[in-house]
Amino acid sequence: MSARRVVLIGYGAIAGDIAEALRVAREPGYALAVLLRPGSSSAGRVPKDMPILDGSDAVAAFAPDLVIEAAGHGAVRESVPACLALGLPVLISSIGALHDDALYADLVAAARRGGGRLLLASGALGGLDYVRAVCHAKQLELRYESRKPPAAWAAELRALGHDPAALAVPVTLFSGTAREAAARYPQNLNVAAALALAGPGFEATGVDVVCDPAASGNTHVVRASSEFGTMSLEIANQPSPTNPKSSWIVAQALLAAVDQHFCPVVMM
Template identity: 40%
Template sequence: MRVGLIGQGAIAHYVAQGLPAIGGRLELVLIRQGRGDAARIATDADVALSKGIEGYSPDIMVDCAGHQGLAQHGTDILRAGIPLVTVSLGALADRQLEAALTQAARDGGSRLVLCSGALGGLDALRAARMGRLDSVTYTGRKPPAGWVGSRAEEVLDLSAPLSAPVTHFEGSARQAALGYPKNANVAAAVALAGAGFDQTRVRLIADPATQGNIHEIEAAGDFGTMRFSITGQTLPDNPRTSALAAMSVLSALADYRSPLSF
């Protein structure tokens, strides 16, 4: 299995290291750097994405570069007929980008594979949406330092000690994903698995008592009720990156290669 990567961060590094264990090898890397449309291509991307050039076109691509990386490269990859795995689910809150990626996948006969990221329980939500979903709520709870650099700083002084948990955002998953692009991929995953961006409620909390990132799903419908909670650990070389998110990418690649998958 020939795998291409977009990005050079902690998740890309984790995936590259784990590929041999699932029968894959790194074929090319598109490394995003700078701002705007600036990008450095580490391998000849035009050749790599051309259909019918045996030995150069990867079997599957993986987006590890965040929302901007998916927006910049996603449509070209999908239109070239190459499946694309992404953890940048929050980018799909942009209706125009979601439509462009969907059309590119149809045009190329390919598929955009959405990783579960830092959260579990999404299989139950996907099943439940086949019936009636009355309510879905995602709550994200992090230490105050975990919200540094986000819109939480507009309502909280994160440099001052907090004596109690503070909710700094309540709204829809679409609002959360667009307002917190580096923090709300989990909220987007919940929305895409279940009731959608506009019907999924999100609550984001800065909690001085928590030692990790806590993700909770609550849902109700004609399937019954569910409540799922996970406290995630981060990757050793990047305290801002979920270990489970990186693992979910390798899991998606293993499923792609395997004749059996959930």
């Protein structure tokens, strides 16, 4: 069996972790390439033996079995549509970009035209299988709380007049819908968008964003209630060593999704 061919969009911390794991994977292994904008500052971090692609024509020539987006909302807008139009499956981590209904519709249309598939990673969150199961419940109430330490919200706290180093009590930065949260915090609230897409939608999913000096990690709390029952889920993830706004587990969740994509047995 030949190596599985994968293109990474972007080469930041998450993409680097993914590449490191896939490069040492057992047979059949992976052949990797990276899609970057011309002149990207990330080019210097890409291993010398990994081709750097500069557009959709180069992606088509590489003929990947899977494309993985790990570069932010802008990459979803700029690079993902062309990959879907090529008939490729694209696994995206920046799910928050899909709060834009027009972009989401364009991506779905591109996938239908070209035969591609838009694959959404669970990222730092769990429990999406349960939420999908109850998403059509008549009495569904769904709320998500993000609770992170001040290091994750330093700029936002300063903008509100707080000293991140001296914060003594929790501060609620936001309370509203998943659509508003994803738009306001594109680097932080991809999990809220994932929950909304798995569940009743962006307007019907409530979100609270709390900065808590007592938080030891990035904590995610999901509460769901419907005629089918209730769920209360709490996950405490360690922040990424290179980006406290993101959870360290995100790259592992994407790797698990890659494994499921190629595996003959799929857990739904």
